[in-house]
Structures are given as structure tokens and as C-alpha cells.
Amino acid sequence: MDLNTLWFILIAVLFLGYFVLEGFDLGVGMLLPFLGKNDTQRRVILNTIGPHWDGNEVWLITAGGAMFAAFPNWYATLFSGFYLALFLMLIGLIVRGIALEFRSKDEKPLWRKFWDWAACIGSFIPSLLWGVAFANFIRGVPIDAQKYYVGGFWDLINVYSILGGLVTLFGFLLQGAIFLSLKTEEPIASSARRAAGRIWIGTTVALIAATIATYFFTDILERLGVNPGPVPIGAVLALLAAGWFIRQGRDGWAFFSNTLAILLSTATIFLVLYPRVLVSSLSPNFSLTIYNSASGPNTLQTMTIVALIFVPLVLLYQGWSYWVFRKRVSANPKDLHY
């Protein structure tokens, strides 16, 4: 395997980690005003993600940095091309992060209500936009021979990308609802479980619709990167299993299954993309690939050493931090001191 492929895999892994982890904290953010019936409940809900959301977001920052380092042309074309969409995403992430941190630091009802909704809307925007972005990766965007994006904002909005957006939106909502059923006590846990059951229907419909649409709107049938084989089927099965576990009230298994569904469906996208990173809708020859957009061998080698040492370490101590906060968050003042 060459270093370009290794870095493609590594960036895929960073996005997998990001979607699984930030997936649930975005979901929790969106559900906050709906599942938290009073202030105490809303604080419980926030405290389930309080210790983790920032660490989860670093997966994205690392993915961005890794793209910049390993595939500068991918980074440059994508970020300048998706300019206004990324701006919206940034505003969402900024407002949401501040909402999570500031919300409980003042008692005025208006202050709290404002930040509750800021957390909700700030989580909603990136949840929707991630699907829009990834759908466009494989559907193709107008990229010319010089690797420049020559479209506008509205070129990113189409039936297929909106379907993709709905998949991540519902997928993250589901991940958040299951996470809450796992991490809170009654009565929040039950209402989160009920919400998960309803959201699951939306997720399933969106995922199936998007999968079918993939055959109509993309060229993956003719130009399949790596045949994903059973991976997408696994994603659908995992999602079905998640639905079954939700109804059985087996929160841990439901969370595991939905995590698997997110992992496998994201992996599918990267598999069918490979070795391309951004498909050109103008000509197959203009697509960005892991070869025509990559850094030189020195950079890739250096970064490989760094990544192979530090990614396992990150997994280790982030895993430890989840273990420290493994218990359900209760409405006990001790849990709510923050």
C-alpha cells in the first residue's frame, strides 16, 4: 500500500471517528429543547455530553489538518469551493460550542432559553450540512482542469445532496437519542427511547432513499472505486438491528448498532470514492484523486510516523475519559454542579 492510500484511509478514519462521536453530541444538542422538559432535565441532558463534545470536535480539526497536510489540493478546492456552506457550518459550530459552555452559567430564564435554542440550531446546521457535503463528494461538483471549483453555492444544493443531508441529520439525531437513553435516568431515558424509536423510522427511510438515489445520481456503478461489497448491506442491517434494540429497550446494543451503521455507511462513501477525493461533474479527468492532490513523499512519511504514534494514544486517553464518566448522569445536585 502506498502512502497516499494510507493517508486516504487515515482521513477516512478521522471522519468515521468524528461522525460517531460528534454524531451523538450534535444529536443531543438538537434534542435538548425537546427532551428537556424543565431546567434540571436540560442540565442533565447537557451534562451527558459536557465532558466530551470538545474532544469529539477535535476529530474534525484533525481531519481538516490532515487533509491540508496530506492532500493540499483537496483541502484547497473543497474549502474554497464549499465556501458559504462551510461558513454556515462554522457559525453553527461556534454558536453551539459557546451555547454548551455558557448556557448554565447564568440563571436568567431568557439567557438559558436563548442558549438552549442556540445549541439546538447550532447543532442542526452542521448535522444537515455534513450529509450535503459528502453527497456532493461522490455526486460530483464542477471542478475544472486546473482543480478549481467553478460553481457557486447553489450547485451544492440538489435532490441528492439534500437526501444525504437528511441521512446525517436523522442519523445524528438517532445517535443522540440513543446516547441519552443510555446516559440519563428516568424520566429522560424513557422519553429519549421513545424519541429514538420515532427518529429511527426517519433515519431508515432517508438512508434507503439515499442509497437508491446513489444509483441514479452518481457514476459509482460505472466507476466504482473499490467494490464496497457487503459494507453498505452491513450498514443497513446494523440500522435495522438498532431499531430492534431500541424497541427492546436494550440501549447499549442499540448504541453499538447505530454506531456500526454510521461507521459502515461512512466507510461505503470512502470506498466508492477511492482513489478519488472529489469528483468533477465536468469531466472524469478533472476529478481530484489521492495522487493529483497529494503532498510530496517527505511530508507523507513524516506525518505517517506522527499519526501511527499518536492516533492510538488519543484513542487510549479519550477512551479513558469516557470510562471516567461512564455512569448515567442523575439530577442529583452533585452531578449538576457544573
Add this chain to the structure above:
Amino acid sequence: MNSSVTLLSQWQFAVTSVYHFFFVPLTLGLSVLVAIMESIYVRTGDEKYRRMTRFWGKLFVINFAMGVVTGIVQEFQFGMNWSEYSRYVGDIFGAPLAIEALLAFFIESTFLGVWIFGWDRLSKPLHAAAIWLVAIASNLSAFWILVANSFMQSPVGYAEENGRLVMQQFSALLTNPYVWGQFPHTVFSGFTTAAFFVLGISTYHLLRRQQEEVFKPSFQLATVFGTLSILMVILIGHNQAQQMVRLQPMKIAAAEALLRTENPASFSVLSIVDQETMSEQVSLRIPRVLSLLAYNRLDGEVKGILDLQKEYESLYGPGNYVPPIGISYWSFRIMVGSGFLMLALAVYALYRVLRNQVIGETRWLKLFLPAMVLPYLANIFGWLLTEMGRQPWVVYGKLRTADAVSPNLTPPMVITTLLGFTIVYGLLMVADVYLLRKYAVAGAEAQLPKPRTVEEQAYWE
């Protein structure tokens, strides 16, 4: 059209970076101070140090959140607004950015979460270790981002292939002499910022003679920490200026408003230069002092703006190689002036602290409330000098800012984002200052939430 996109993008980068850097220096220093406080608590078991840790920790967390969310914008906008820059240097510039995230941000954010929520879940030493990890990782992240910035100031370890730069030697980036001035200078500036922050807020309470058992030791700790830090900032800054004479002569010439090469070179007391006509309107200079500063001796050549312009024209072709002189000149003076004022204040505070005069006779203390502004002035104008003084280059001697901008952007797009960021950042600043002020004034006793009003109670249930 391209030139207005460049200008708007520059404004956006300036607004978002200056704003981001309101929060970063305090994070660098306050994390260390809080870690010291908690370590003393763990060692002594003295409750007042626990209260100190919690009080300053709360302010730290509020400030940290602002730094985190505005930091994502920093990473994204290289690609968003400066795609040609990203293509040209991505091979080199992306690496330290990715390493920063992997080595520093992950530790910082994970262990801060553990620290904030882990008071009852971890043993005391482990809890203190968490904030030390946050402190170390924050300062480590400063190193990596400055490795990246230093490459823009003084490119090393690269080769040019097919119109873009590729990395030759990663180690050259790490041993770049520029970063070994810039990194300690920035870190100690951060320490100084935190010291004056703690001095100012402690003063507020000491003047009211409340919670002296918490704010007296805070004041003492910050005095010692601040005196050492500002001393380091100035010593290193002096070295950096000498390095600048060699590496970026145009920047120092602009910072000194030195039009013509001089040997021995004079130091400007007050200069006003008309950049249109390149003529001096006002010029008050002390002979030989600039040579003394540049070379530690009474003679030595310092090149002037006009001579450098000619030199660069023959080197890089026709063009304007003069950075904005007024901004460079005044930024330099505001930075250095604030620095020396802080040194004087810190030494004075140290004198009072050593004579145990923090409590009681307090008129002198009042100095330290307005002094909180000084490190912020120095930080911001220091960066303005660093970045504006490098113009018209984005990578010194290699790539011009005007050639770095994303070609697909239109002025309305950049106006939208510039306005959007400015408005959102402005509103967040209001909320941030409100919270910081509230918690700073409430003092260490505050046990929030407070008793509720009837209206609030209704909302709660």
C-alpha cells in the same frame, strides 16, 4: 475584482485572528497558574487554594471556550479564502497544523472536560494532573502553530517543485531560528497576560477588602509569575528584533520608519512618513541608538526602506515591497511601550509584595485595574507588526498575498462572511465579557446557582 477579494479576505483574516488572539494568551498563562494553584492545594490540603483553583478555573473555562470555537475558523479559512496559498505551501504548512491537532488539541480538550466534570470522580493528584496536561498541551499547541507561522516569516527546509513548495526536511521546520524567538516570546506574553489578569481582578477584591485570604495569595503568585514572564518577553523580544534586522530587514525598517540606510543607524523618537511620496513629514531621531539595539554596539548598518525597495525590485522584479509604514511603526511602539510599562508595574508590585504591603495601604493597588489592558494591547499590536510588516508577502520572499487568495470567490461572498463573522463574534464578545465580569466580581464565595426569584422558579418547574 481579485484585488477587492484579497482586501476583504485580509480584513476577514485580521478580524478573526485578532479576535481569536484575545483568548489564546490568557489560556496559555492562566492554565499554568491554575495548575500551580491546584498543585499547592494537593500538597498542602489548604482549602483556600481549592477556592482559588475553582475561582480562577471558572474564568479560565469561560475564556477557553471562546478560544476553542474561534480556533476552528482559523484552520478552515486558509482553504476557504487562501486556496492558492494552501496549494502552494500545503506540503509544509499543513503538517504542523495536523500535528497541533493530534498532539495538543486532543489532550487539551479531553483533559479539560475531565477536569471540569471530574472534581468528584478523580483523586486529587489525578485531577491536578488533568489541568497540568491542559496547560502543557495548550503551550505545545502554541509551538506547532508558531512553527507554521515562522515558515511564513522565514521559510526553511523546502524545495520548489512545479510551482509549489515541497518539504525537504521536517527537522528544519523545528529548528527554524525564527520559531525559537517567536515561540518563547508568545508563551511568555501569554503568561504575562494571565499575570496581569489575575493582578487586576485580585485588586478589585483587595480594594474592597473582601476574600483577602483568596486574593492576597493570588496577587502574590501573579506578581512573581508576571515579573519573571515580562522580563523574559522583553529579553527575547530584543533578540527577535536583532534577528529581524537580518531576516526581515524591511519589517524593521518600517517599524523604525527608516527611509535611507544608515551606519550608524538612528532610533526614531517620532516619525511620520507619507507613504505616497515616501517623504518624512516629521523626524525626530537619536543617533546611533538603533545600531546599538541591532548589534549591541555603537555602529553597524541598518538598511532603509528605499534602498531595500530597490534591492527587492532587482531580486523579485517590479512591485511595491513596502509594508504599511504607519501601522508597522506605531504597532512596534505600542507593543514595546506596553511591555516596558508592564515591567515597571510588575517590579513595583514585587517590591510591595516582598514588603508585605498587599493588604491595608492600598492606593498603589489601583494601578493594576487599568493595567489589565496592557498585555492585550501588546499582544494585538505585536501580531499586527508581525503580519502587516511581512506584507506584501504571505510567505516571505516566496508568495505574495495577492497571489494567495482563492480565485473562485466574489466580493459579495466575502462580504457576507466578513459581516457574518463580525456580527456573531461581536455578540459573543458581549456574552463573554458579561460572564467574565459576573464571575470575577462575584468572587470566590459565589455558589451558583443563587436562590431563585418567583419568576425563575416558575420557569424551572
